[in-house]
Amino acid sequence: MKTANKTKRELMQSAESDMQKLIKDMGLSDREKLALTCRILFDKGHDSGLAGQITCRSEQNNTFLTQRFGLGFDEITAENLIAVDQDLKPTNGEGMPNPANRFHTWIYKEHPDVNCIIHTHPTYIAALSMLEVPLIISHMDTSGLYGDCSFVADWPGVPVGNEEGVLISKALGDNRAVFLAHHGQLVTGRNIEEACNLAILIERAAKLQLLAMSAGEIKPLPAELAQEAHDWTSTDKRNKVNFAYYARQALKNHPDCI
Numbered sequence: 001m002k003t004a005n006k007t008k009r010e011l012m013q014s015a016e017s018d019m020q021k022l023i024k025d026m027g028l029s030d031r032e033k034l035a036l037t038c039r040i041l042f043d044k045g046h047d048s049g050l051a052g053q054i055t056c057r058s059e060q061n062n063t064f065l066t067q068r069f070g071l072g073f074d075e076i077t078a079e080n081l082i083a084v085d086q087d088l089k090p091t092n093g094e095g096m097p098n099p100a101n102r103f104h105t106w107i108y109k110e111h112p113d114v115n116c117i118i119h120t121h122p123t124y125i126a127a128l129s130m131l132e133v134p135l136i137i138s139h140m141d142t143s144g145l146y147g148d149c150s151f152v153a154d155w156p157g158v159p160v161g162n163e164e165g166v167l168i169s170k171a172l173g174d175n176r177a178v179f180l181a182h183h184g185q186l187v188t189g190r191n192i193e194e195a196c197n198l199a200i201l202i203e204r205a206a207k208l209q210l211l212a213m214s215a216g217e218i219k220p221l222p223a224e225l226a227q228e229a230h231d232w233t234s235t236d237k238r239n240k241v242n243f244a245y246y247a248r249q250a251l252k253n254h255p256d257c258i
Contacts, residue, residue: 012232019237026244030056031078032258033192033243034065037118037199038076039254040246044200045122047073052120052184053098056192057108058083060091064108068095078258099160106165107172107188114188116195121184124206128179135179135205138218142205143229144198146221150175155182177202190236193243200246 003011028036034056046052052073055066063083067076083091086105090096104117128135134151137143150171156164168186172178177198178186185202189195212218232238250257 016235016237019241023237023241025240026247028247028258029078030058030192031065031081033196033247034081034116035076035078035257036247036250037192037196038067038073039250039257040196041118041120041122041199042073043250043253045124045203046120046199048121048126050098052118053101053104054116054118054120055101055104056116056195062086063091064104066097066101066104069098070095074254077256100158102162103159103165103168106162106169110169111172111188113190116189116192117186118188118195118199119184119186120199122203122206124210125179125185125203126183128206128210129181129183132181135202136209136218137205137226138212138221139205139208140229142201142208143221143226144201144233145177145205146226146230148175148230149177149179149202152178152180152183155180159183189239191239193239194234194236196246197239197242 034054038054041047041054050069050072053066055064058065060083063085065081065083067073068080068082071080082095082097084097084101085091086109088097088099088101088105107114107117132153135145135149137146137149150173152168152171156167168178172188176188179202180186185199187195187198187202189198209218
């Protein structure tokens with residue numbers, strides 16, 4: 001057996017190399033990926049009526065794609081997404097975005113590496129947010145959020161003002177996620193795939209935390225191993241492979257979205 005004497009690091013690098021060589025990307029447009037993300041998250045329990053926004057930067061400078069206000073996640077298609085400017089005005093004059101998209105504009109302005117933002121109020125995140133406790137990452141499956149989720153303890157009210165944009169953008173810092181007390185979650189990504197995966201991950205983390213808290217005291221992960229797992233699950237290729245699986249699931253249930 002040729003690999004019996006290889007170190008874990010060498011085996012991890014080999015697996016990453018194989019993923020790059022052997023697993024092809026789906027070749028979807030950003031519009032298609034964003035519409036699929038809406039349907040994926042609808043199926044994963046992120047639907048909360050018309051609450052929540054999913055956005056990504058568009059090709060035109062200082063604009064982003066988002067869903068039309070009035071449509072649920074399960075109604076979004078690649079065609080009915082709209083592009084809006086930093087004042088939330090549609091570039092083609094049609095429809096309107098969710099007014100709460102205002103805090104997205106601040107994140108895009110202050111965090112140039114962010115290309116996709118997802119804000120939702122899924123059930124377990126919403127329930128945990130009512131306790132005013134930070135998200136605890138203590139399981140291998142959710143290690144992608146280890147040391148990568150900020151906590152906002154004070155609810156600022158309806159997030160349609162610039163104040164909320166400043167608050168949330170500052171709270172994000174160098175992390176990819178924010179857990180908002182009495183509110184919900186916000187995740188960001190360098191691309192749509194990364195943000196979609198983190199949105200699914202953060203709701204699972206909240207569910208596991210609530211279950212664990214009901215049974216006893218949550219024990220911490222060893223920091224070095226947790227960081228290793230975070231980095232292993234956070235590569236661009238891993239994000240794209242995960243997203244492709246979720247996309248195939250969504251297309252079975254929602255073939256009309258793209």
